[in-house]
Amino acid sequence: MSDAAGRRADLLSALRRDGILYADESTRIVGRAGERASWMLYCWPLTTTADGAALIGDVLVDALAGFEATQIAAYGFGAMPLMSACVLRGGGRYTGLAVRPEAKKHGTGRRIDGAGDKGRKVVLVDDSISSGISFTKGAAALESQGYEVEGAVCLVDFSRRGGAERARARGYRLKTVFDIWDDLEMPRTDRPPLYLRCLPDRWSDQAVPDGLHPADVARLVAEHLVDTGEVLRPPRDFAEPEQGPGGVWVSFRRIADDKRLGREGFWHFDARDADPQRDVVIATARTVKVLGPTLTREGLAQLKLCVTFFSELEQIEPRDLDFSRYGIVARSALIPAKMGGALPNTQLYTSSVEQYRHARVRNAKIGSYEPHTLFRHEVFKRPEPGQTWPAYGEDQRLTDAWTHVPGLGEQLTRRVRDVIAAHEAGSEPAGTALPDDLVDPSVTSVAVSLYSRGLIGCSVSGRGTLDELVVGAARWALADRRFADRRAQSHGVDTVVVTLLHDRELHGHVSIDHIAWKMRAGRDALMVREGPRWAVFLESVLSHFDIGKTQVATDLLAKAGITGGSPAWSTYKATSWATTAERTYPLEFGGRRRDGSGRVSGDDLEAIVTHLLGRLDGAGWPAYEISAKNATFLRTGTAARCLHALAALATAGTYAGREEWSDAARPGVRFALDHLDDDHVLMLPGHAGGPTADAMLLSAAAAALPLDEVVERAAPIADRLASWIEPDGMLLGPGTVRATAEQDYLPGIALLALAEYALATRRDVPVDWGAALRFYRRRFAEVHPWGLAGWHGQLWPVVATLTGDDTYAAFAATLGDWMCERQLRVDGSFLTDVEPAGPGLYTGFLAEGLAGAWRSAAEGGDALRFAEGWRAAMGFLDRLIVRPDDAYWAPRPDFIVGGIRNQPARYGMRVDATSHALKALVGGLVAEQATQPADAVTA
Secondary structure, three states, X not given: OOHHHHHHHHHHHHHHHHOEEXXXXXEOEEOOOOOEEOEEEOOHHHHOOHHHHHHHHHHHHHHHHHOOOOEEEEEOHHHHHHHHHHHHHOOOOOEEEEEOOOOOOOOOOOOEEEOOOOOOOEEEEEEEEOOOHHHHHHHHHHHHOXXXXXXXXXXXXXXXXXXXXXXXXXXXXXXXXXXXXXXXXXXXXXXXXXHHHHOOOOEEEEEOOOOEOHHHHHHHHHHHHHHHOOEEEOOOOEOOOOOOOOEEEEEEEEOOOOOEEEEEEEEOOOHHHOOHHHHHHHHHHHHHHHHOOOOOHHHHOOEEEEEEEEOOOEEEOHHHOOOOOOEEEEEEOOOOOOEEXXXXXXXXXXXXXXXXXXXXXXXXXXOOOOOEEEEEEOEEEEEOOOOOOOOOOOOHHHHOHHHHOOOHHHHHXXXXXXXXXXXXXXXXXXXXOOOHHHOOXXXXXXXXXXXXXXXXXXXXEOOOOHHHHHHHHHHHHHOOHHHHHHHHXXXXXXXXXXXXXXXXXXXXXXXHHHHHHHOOOOOEEEEEEEOOEEEEEOOHHHHHHOOOHHHHHHHHHHHHOOOOOOOEEEEEEEEEEEEOOOOEEEEEOOEEOOOOOOOOOHHHXXXXXXXXXXXXXXXXXXXXXXXXXXXXXXXXXEHHHHHHHHXXXXXXXXXXXXXXXXXXXXXXXXXXXXXXXXXXXXXOOOEEOOHHHHHHHHHHHHHHOOHHHHHHHHHHHHHHHHOOEOOOOOEOOOOOOOOOOOOOHHHHHHHHHHHHHHHHHOOOOOOOHHHHHHHHHHHHHHHOOHHHHHHHHHHHHHHHHHHOOHHHHHHHHHHHHHHHHXXXXXXXXXXXXXXXXXXXXXXXHHHHHHHHHHHHHHOOOOOHHHHHHHHHHHHHHOOOEOOHHHOOOOOOHHHHXXXXXXXXXXXXXXXXXXXXXXXXXXXXXXHHHHHOOOOOOOO
């Protein structure tokens, strides 16, 4: 063994012996987020002794041998003795720097102290790297004062926590000596299966009778446990066969208001562990234990119970998530004891992306870079006989099956048409009364909304038979005084919407934040009441008014005239249908419900472009956002997004041979060029600019302007962008430092703009494409950022064409593969981390990247997978595009038709939502043409 290897082995032994501090009665350990921990890395017993400091110094100096740096920096208190040890044991090669989290408040006021030399590279040293926060802050502090940071050397790597990955992704060298799990052998916490830990210390001598309903079993167990403190033995069978191979959970709710007081249970990762009768008993006992000693027999009488069985846990890929049908479990592969689940079709959220985040992040506390396994399962609820239970948490096809009965919407809306005809004739409604059994008993109210280029009447009826509810709501809507002037100016009712309010959930006297958290955006109606004051908003209010859930609740209080006190809140599931003179159709999120069979296609090209053309002002500049409810434009915003729209317009014109579309894009681009300052920085009044806007201006100019004008007016922008590129290929915008510079959107946009400019003008740009490829390929391998995937999927096929080197396109294929692996089969959206509220406009942006990958594959490989992914993304965009049936409610339907919404649940339409979708559509159509046989005929 070499001397260096021997010293490393000695240090490893010392760290195992003295470098871990364990929590006990006298030592409380708290993590960065405030959570309790059982142990922590604690190097002070070594760094504060002569032998320990020398040992650490020798090992770190050996690790530093591959670095050019001769300055060693310590950020924070714990790193200081490590820096000193390296200086002392480094044979005179190194000097040290001490970096404070903040500048000193007295004395010199410095943040960095030591014999600093900004001409020599710096390496940071620390005892560990986990999240990388300390390294990033230290590097940023040094770089902001002119030092060049080469990287870091750390004693211990808390692997897969993101710190090492983020550092390497920014081009830093990183060397760690030990791994906390593999070398120090700290336990990757695991426990016996949870059901084993739920088993009672001893069973009662009595058993639950055989042949009972599962919820009746749960009640007997709970009563006996409350009375005696003993757990009844399981029965041998239930009244009907039940299976729970994936686990069992038991819930207690208050009968009076449906408030859940407790829910406990467990999953079975090995179906052979399941025993449904035993599992119901011990899950019930666990729930009672969590509710605590205050639970009495009298208290139990005020509660209702439900037993939930899970089917066998099926391990899945991320793309197999389906929130409408399956519950999920996320389990850490690094620390198996970390796990969390989320039910399907539940309150709080409406998408698979949100369900996944709820399970992985909120419940399991699994980090972004932590490997984990996903499972899905079906859910089967068994509430106590005679008790109702909220219609959530199961397959939507079960809970809401009655809302999909053919002809239901036609019967309801036809009855409203009877009332309208009778109103116009001054008579009683003709036709047959609606039978009560036409709908589910959970329906408690009916709303009728009338439209004619905007809302002209709306009312909710909550008393009587089904027919009385519908007829009453229709009559009151026709007499709605709020819209009397609009009705007088209209030519009658164009569209009727009937909404059934069902499955009411009482939330009681809760805060606005709480009710906003519980309400499903665009799916739930909301009611508030205090004394005689009350008001209701239908589910479409959030969608049509494009407001958040908190704003919905706030506006509802104002509508009800409630200004204080403690109002009570309720939510309702809302199911709606619209009918016009031609057809009746179900609604979702305020527009026509999609059945999943449609997709945005070449047939939509004209409508999308027409919408964009309608947003242009007299200077040719597009409106940033649209207010659909008011038919007005918002003409201030982000310049880069408006420029992207102009580039998309020009690209569509080139593809379709529609010169008028390209012509329409040119004035806006010239308008922007006219607003460059002397340094060729875009300074557009009323718009946020910055490097991203400058880069997008170059891209738009290359797409829209004649060649000679591009060269004359855009060349200085290209030179400026190229100057931001570092020798290693990293793009650093002006005024930024390597440690903190945004590295996914701006670099992708700027490099793509440079490539497009070079391709359009056939002029060389001073870019080392090979270096840029190596840097961003390494970044993607380390941290897999979605922003990088979308832009670089477009970039590298262009570079391949520009250089004639097809190897550049291979990275686009890598990105395309990765995106397809995370594209949901159920709707074509992507499991991203950039849209926490659920998928929306970013699907169009990522589809641009897929189209680029497909186009490059068309020139050298099988493009089937990318073609399928692109078409699936176009299927999701069908949920976002506004078609005529979605615009029935708008004052100016033509104003919004053809536009792309930011999210399915809301009618906000930022300009780049439409432009990304347009560029993705054109990119896919180009790729589709490239893959067709030369003699193919496209319909």
